[in-house]
Amino acid sequence: MKVIMSLLFFDMAFWFYLATMILYFGYWVLKKEWLGQASTVLAIISTFAISMMLISRTMEAGHAPFSNLYESMTFFVWIISIAYLYMEFRYKIKVVGAFVMLIAFAAMLATSNLPYRYQDIQPLNPALQSIWFELHVFSAFIGYAGFGLAFGMAVIYLIKARFEERKISHFLIDRLPSSAMLDELSYKSVAWGFVFFTLGALILGAVWANKAWGTYWSWDPKETWSLITWFVYAAYLHARVTRGWRGKKAAYVAIFGFLSTVFLYWGVSFVLPGLHAYA
Amino acid sequence: MATSTASDKISIYKVVGSKIWGFFGSLKLTLFILFTLAIVSVIGTIIQQNQPPEFYITGYGNWGSFVLRLGLEDMYHAGWFTAFLIFLILNIIVCTIDRFPPKWKATLESRADVDIRFIKNLLNNHTVVLEEEPALVKERLLKILHKRRYKIKEANNTESMSMYAWKGVTGRFGSDITHVSLLLILLGAILGSVLGFKDFGTFYEGEGATISVANFQFGVDKSWYGIPLPKIDRQRIASDIQLRLDKFWIDYYDTGQIKQYNSILTLSEGGKEVIKERHIWVNAPLNYKGLTFYQSSYGLAYNRVKQAEFFLRDAKTKKTIVPPFQINWNVPYDIPGTDYRITVVGFVSDFAFDPNTKTIYPKSAEHNNPAIQVEIYKNGKPLSRPWLFYNYVDLFAAIPDSNYELIFQTYKGIVYTGLNINKDPGTNVVWAGAALMVIGFFMAFFIFHKRIWVNVKRNDRKTEVYIGGMINKNKFVFERELSEIAESLKASASKGVK
Numbered sequence: 001m002k003v004i005m006s007l008l009f010f011d012m013a014f015w016f017y018l019a020t021m022i023l024y025f026g027y028w029v030l031k032k033e034w035l036g037q038a039s040t041v042l043a044i045i046s047t048f049a050i051s052m053m054l055i056s057r058t059m060e061a062g063h064a065p066f067s068n069l070y071e072s073m074t075f076f077v078w079i080i081s082i083a084y085l086y087m088e089f090r091y092k093i094k095v096v097g098a099f100v101m102l103i104a105f106a107a108m109l110a111t112s113n114l115p116y117r118y119q120d121i122q123p124l125n126p127a128l129q130s131i132w133f134e135l136h137v138f139s140a141f142i143g144y145a146g147f148g149l150a151f152g153m154a155v156i157y158l159i160k161a162r163f164e165e166r167k168i169s170h171f172l173i174d175r176l177p178s179s180a181m182l183d184e185l186s187y188k189s190v191a192w193g194f195v196f197f198t199l200g201a202l203i204l205g206a207v208w209a210n211k212a213w214g215t216y217w218s219w220d221p222k223e224t225w226s227l228i229t230w231f232v233y234a235a236y237l238h239a240r241v242t243r244g245w246r247g248k249k250a251a252y253v254a255i256f257g258f259l260s261t262v263f264l265y266w267g268v269s270f271v272l273p274g275l276h277a278y279a
Numbered sequence: 280m281a282t283s284t285a286s287d288k289i290s291i292y293k294v295v296g297s298k299i300w301g302f303f304g305s306l307k308l309t310l311f312i313l314f315t316l317a318i319v320s321v322i323g324t325i326i327q328q329n330q331p332p333e334f335y336i337t338g339y340g341n342w343g344s345f346v347l348r349l350g351l352e353d354m355y356h357a358g359w360f361t362a363f364l365i366f367l368i369l370n371i372i373v374c375t376i377d378r379f380p381p382k383w384k385a386t387l388e389s390r391a392d393v394d395i396r397f398i399k400n401l402l403n404n405h406t407v408v409l410e411e412e413p414a415l416v417k418e419r420l421l422k423i424l425h426k427r428r429y430k431i432k433e434a435n436n437t438e439s440m441s442m443y444a445w446k447g448v449t450g451r452f453g454s455d456i457t458h459v460s461l462l463l464i465l466l467g468a469i470l471g472s473v474l475g476f477k478d479f480g481t482f483y484e485g486e487g488a489t490i491s492v493a494n495f496q497f498g499v500d501k502s503w504y505g506i507p508l509p510k511i512d513r514q515r516i517a518s519d520i521q522l523r524l525d526k527f528w529i530d531y532y533d534t535g536q537i538k539q540y541n542s543i544l545t546l547s548e549g550g551k552e553v554i555k556e557r558h559i560w561v562n563a564p565l566n567y568k569g570l571t572f573y574q575s576s577y578g579l580a581y582n583r584v585k586q587a588e589f590f591l592r593d594a595k596t597k598k599t600i601v602p603p604f605q606i607n608w609n610v611p612y613d614i615p616g617t618d619y620r621i622t623v624v625g626f627v628s629d630f631a632f633d634p635n636t637k638t639i640y641p642k643s644a645e646h647n648n649p650a651i652q653v654e655i656y657k658n659g660k661p662l663s664r665p666w667l668f669y670n671y672v673d674l675f676a677a678i679p680d681s682n683y684e685l686i687f688q689t690y691k692g693i694v695y696t697g698l699n700i701n702k703d704p705g706t707n708v709v710w711a712g713a714a715l716m717v718i719g720f721f722m723a724f725f726i727f728h729k730r731i732w733v734n735v736k737r738n739d740r741k742t743e744v745y746i747g748g749m750i751n752k753n754k755f756v757f758e759r760e761l762s763e764i765a766e767s768l769k770a771s772a773s774k775g776v777k
Contacts, residue, residue: 091755123532126539126561184755191724198720203713212562214573214699215477216709217468219355221324231317235310242306260317272324 003060003121009053010074010112016046017077017108021101028098028175036094040085043097046104047081054078061121066137067128069269070118073111075137077104079145083192087149091185093177099152132208139200140226144261146193147233151258153186154251161248183247186254187240194233201226221272225264232257303366303373312367319363323354368465371458379455386451386728391443392434393732401732401747403758405765409742413440413735416742416768420733423767427760429731439736446729451751453723460719463712471705473511478700480522483580483693487523487547490570490700491515520570521547525556527577527696540574542696569702576697581628581644584608587651587690591617594677594684603688611656618658619678621685625652630668639666651687727753731761744768 023039026032053074057065065071084100087093127133161179163170176182205223206216217223236253239245302308326346327334335352336343350357398404409416417440424431429444476493493513500510523545530538539560546554546567559565565572591601591614606612611622627641630650642648649669655662655678665675667687676684731748746765750757 123534123536123538126537129539130562132562181755184753188753195717195720195724199717203717206709206713208562210706211564212573214564214571214575214701215703216706219323219328224320224324224355228317228320231313231320235313235317238306238309238313242310245310268324 003057003119005056006053006060007119009049009056013046013049013053013074013077014108014112016042016049017101017105020046021098021105024094024098024101028095028172031175039094039097040088043081043085043088043101047078047085050074050078050081057121063124064134064137066134066141067122067124068118069266070111070114072137072141073107073114075141076144076148077107077111079141080104080107080148083142083145083149083189087185091177091181093181093185095175096152096156096177096182096185099156100149103148103152127212130208130211132204132211136200136204136208139196139204141200143193143195143197143200144265146189146191146196147229147254147258147261150186150189150193150254153182153189154254157182157186157251158248161251179247183251186251190233190236190254190257194230194237197226197233198230202230222264222268225260225268225272229257229260229264232260300373303369304377306374308366308370309374312363312370316363316367319354319360322351326351326354328355329353364465368462371462375455375458382451382455386448389432389443389445391432391441391732392436393441393443393734394439395734395736395745398732398734398745398747401749402754403749403761404745404747405762407744407746407765407768409744409769410740411742413737413742416744417442417735419771420735420744420768423764423771424731427764429729439734441732441734444731444733447726448728449722450726450728453719453721453726456719457716457723458719460712460715463715464709465712467705467708467710467712469705470708471703475701475703475705476513476515479575479697480700481578481695481697482522482524483695484524484527487521487545489517490520490522492518492520492570492702519549520567522572522698523547524696527694529577540577540696542574542698544572569704571699571701571703573699573701574696575699578644578695578697579628579646579692580626580695581641581646582626583693584623584626584651585691585693587623588688589621589653590686590688592684592686594682597684600683617683619662619683620656620659622654622656623651624654624664625666626650626690630666646692649690651690653685655685727751727757729757729760731764 020039020042023035023042027035027039054065057071057074061067066075080100081104084097084104088097156176157179160173160176160182163173164179177185205226209218209223210216232253236250236257239250239253326339330352332347332352335346339346346352350359354360420442421431424444427446429446431442431444433440433442435441474495478491480488480490482488492515494516496512496514498510498512499507501507525543525545527540527542529540532538541558541560544554544557544559544565545552546557546565554565554567557565559572559574561574564574586605586607588603588605590599590603592599601614601616604612604614606621606623608623611620613620625639627639627650629642629645629647631640631642632638633640639650639652650666651669652664652666654664663679665685667676667685668674669687669690672686672688673684676686678685728751729748730750731746733747734745736743736745746761746768748757748761
């Protein structure tokens with residue numbers, strides 16, 4: 001099948017994301033207003049390019065673009081970009097963009113280094129031909145993106161909180177949002193992520209599994225790892241209302257949760273055999 | 280004396296009881312259980328589950344017996360794993376009982392009559408000083424709050440006017456609904472594991488089979504210290520439901536990859552057809568009276584064929600004498616232009632010979648070395664019963680006392696479909712729990728309980744407005760909302776003056 005346009009848009013988006021990341025870092029270091037505006041504009045252009053990649057891929061393949069790692073990673077970048085742009089617009093926190101675009105570009109880099117066969121369009125195998133497959137992946141990836149954002153916020157939170165505690169001033173750290181704000185944003189990202197992850201990965205996944213395999217839960221490694229990830233984020237949400245677990249400890253749980261998410265997404269596919277072998 | 284010991288005993292029970300209650304009601308236990316479940320679940324993804332015991336003994340060496348003793352080979356059903364889930368359930372129940380009633384009370388209570396000190400003690404508060412009369416200010420404030428969809432309760436006393444505005448109370452109960460939904464999901468899972476069953480069957484095209492179902496007998500078990508416990512006996516019995524596979528086929532893409540597995544099924548109950556020629560495929564199962572039939576696998580029969588193709592050739596010159604002809608299983612066929620009649624009587628998908636019993640049997644269900652047995656008659660008299668090989672056509676091909684060779688060219692196998700036949704009466708309970716969970720999440724995460732108190736006071740030809748508020752989460756957005764309310768109160772005042 002022809003896969004020219006989507007590869008072209010992917011390459012375009014790759015360089016746009018690299019430039020966006022550099023601009024956001026430049027804005028953080030130099031604090032020039034025009035750099036900030038330019039980064040936002042470039043972030044929008046990058047998101048547009050990745051949208052075009054997904055649209056052309058859908059047209060070339062004839063099905064939703066998340067049937068393998070190459071497609072789903074691109075989709076992850078798309079969602080995290082949109083979520084970030086919304087956050088920037090709503091909370092006016094541009095400096096954080098450097099870290100988010102670092103995550104987005106890292107995802108693009110990882111995707112471009114996938115074995116070549118992933119770029120090819122594969123027709124859907126019998127189990128994947130279901131509307132539940134599309135809903136399942138779509139919602140689960142909103143969850144992944146939320147967890148990714150929360151991870152970024154938690155890392156910055158730990159840096160910022162350390163400087164605040166010791167009352168050390170550094171111009172780069174001072175430009176970051178307050179630790180209270182970062183904690184709140186990390187929580188909000190987990191909240192959004194958790195809702196869509198539960199709905200997509202667990203519930204819609206169970207509905208689909210029940211249709212295709214005849215059982216809504218079979219302790220397959222991918223299922224189990226999504227439950228492990230769910231436990232970690234459930235712990236995060238409970239930790240935040242427990243005295244003595246707020247702040248730093250909760251931030252560590254958010255980081256740990258994202259590591260679990262990354263393993264759930266990449267590790268399980270490559271390391272542990274199971275029913276989810278294709279994704 | 281006697282009475283005091285009795286009350287001592289009661290107080291000991293009380294102390295111990297409240298200790299246990301406190302243990303199950305603590306958030307620390309929640310965190311402990313969640314982290315423990317996360318960590319131990321990892322083990323089950325590393326150690327392969329549900330393999331025969333030899334697998335662990337040979338594969339894990341000294342650790343093998345350790346794995347088996349802890350039940351790690353079927354970890355998610357091991358007693359200690361279930362115990363963790365029971366702890367989680369108790370934790371949820373006790374926490375909900377502990378926290379729900381005071382929360383319910385607190386949200387119902389709405390004090391509108393508050394003084395300035397109360398407002399100034401709130402985390403977020405603003406003071407706005409205006410020229411207008413208090414009545415006018417109040418009217419505008421009500422308008423602003425109504426526009427933002429707040430519900431309002433007013434209170435008047437001699438020196439000032441105060442009010443309480445709130446919205447999003449339901450958000451407070453999102454966590455409780457989520458907890459109840461989790462219990463519902465676990466209940467559904469228990470129902471399924473007790474009352475459901477999973478079965479697998481293979482069905483040949485054109486043939487039917489009786490479906491066996493699980494039968495339950497409820498009784499009382501007193502084997503554990505004489506304590507009567509409920510007991511459920513499960514037996515498999517034949518139902519009066521019959522399944523027939525009408526057709527099985529595979530759809531392919533142009534590239535040759537498999538697109539879909541399809542079966543056409545007919546169900547009859549008590550000899551009457553209740554479902555006729557229903558098309559099922561992966562992702563589209565058939566439901567009938569709580570039974571679900573899923574397309575799971577397929578294959579070719581290992582001991583029969585539908586049709587086989589032969590031809591006759593000269594043993595020396597290898598020239599074809601009778602061109603290829605097809606014959607059906609077990610149907611005699613007269614080879615045209617000869618005195619021979621042949622019948623296909625046997626087939627094995629993977630030929631093997633047992634020298635002890637001198638029998639031929641299929642080594643596997645794979646079609647690795649297909650062989651077919653034919654009976655050859657000459658002028659109506661049985662002549663021989665050779666096995667002919669698909670992969671080695673020359674072997675035993677010669678017809679005795681003749682110049683002919685019978686060549687087994689190809690065959691059409693009989694396809695069967697592999698169906699999972701399940702019954703799980705807990706599924707709908709699980710779905711109800713899942714739906715409730717999503718509702719609970721949206722309430723907990725996206726509806727915020729916002730509370731605002733206002734005190735309006737006339738002071739020396741000026742009107743002082745004290746606005747303060749609280750939110751259960753989402754502090755920053757609320758902080759902004761509160762200053763927006765204060766700002767719009769000022770802004771509309773300046774407009775009014777002009």
